[in-house]
Amino acid sequence: LQLSVPNQELHFVCAIKTCPAKMTCPIMIMKGFLLISLIFNIRVNICKAVLTTEQFLYNFKMMVQDWFNESQTSSRYYVLQKVKGTVIYENYMSTDFEFKRSNCTKHQMPVHLVREKYGCFAIDSEDLKHIMKCTVLHNGCMVALQTLNNFAAQCHHGDSSALHEIEKLFPDKY
Incomplete structure (x- = not known):
């Protein structure tokens, strides 16, 4: 499975050897996807806040x-x-x-x-x-x-x- 995020590429390999003993590969993939989504959303929200501040100062x-x-x-x-x-x-x-x-x-x-x-x-x-x-x-x-x-x-x-x-x-x- 390959997930793409702007400026980043993350690869997850689903094989028995890469997963911890008590965790299945789909759960690892889901956790990785959620982490990437969280990081991406934080980055997008920071960019929106910066743009909003710049627009506010421009308007002033x-x-x-x-x-x-x-x-x-x-x-x-x-x-x-x-x-x-x-x-x-x-x-x-x-x-x-x-x-x-x-x-x-x-x-x-x-x-x-x-x-x-x-x-x-x-x-x-x-x-x-x-x-x-x-x-x-x-x-x-x-x-x-x-x-x-x-x-x-x-x-x-x-x-x-x-x-x-x-x-x-x-x-x-x-």
């Missing part, structure tokens, strides 16, 4: 990108290039994102279609004035970002510092 990134593009006033959309890190507070998380200007415009398509699979990609990628950096607050990953974030206060151009952007927001204070 696209939600942040959509929030950013709905909030900014440029005629061009921006694409999310980097997630720089997350700080976990008691009730919220704070994540730094870097966006780069894309080849897609607001005239061409709605915000939810600004995706690589639809041909949107970063242009002027090394020009700091076309890079935006945002610190986004969130509670979990699928909360409405508009309720926690103020685009003008949390996003700034790559060629300026956060302090410079705050000074622009409140010119009388500084």
Whole structure:
């Protein structure tokens, strides 16, 4: 009997000499098959969990990108290039994102279609004035970002510092 599992081949020989004294060959084969099935199912379930996590993170990134593009006033959309890190507070998380200007415009398509699979990609990628950096607050990953974030206060151009952007927001204070 030969059982095939992706990337593996297992051979069981049914002969009196290969079976323990109290066990018949069909029972050995069945135990081997069940063990292979268990290993295969564990491997498949781990792969599904990884894919589910990757899809979840992708959806979160696209939600942040959509929030950013709905909030900014440029005629061009921006694409999310980097997630720089997350700080976990008691009730919220704070994540730094870097966006780069894309080849897609607001005239061409709605915000939810600004995706690589639809041909949107970063242009002027090394020009700091076309890079935006945002610190986004969130509670979990699928909360409405508009309720926690103020685009003008949390996003700034790559060629300026956060302090410079705050000074622009409140010119009388500084």
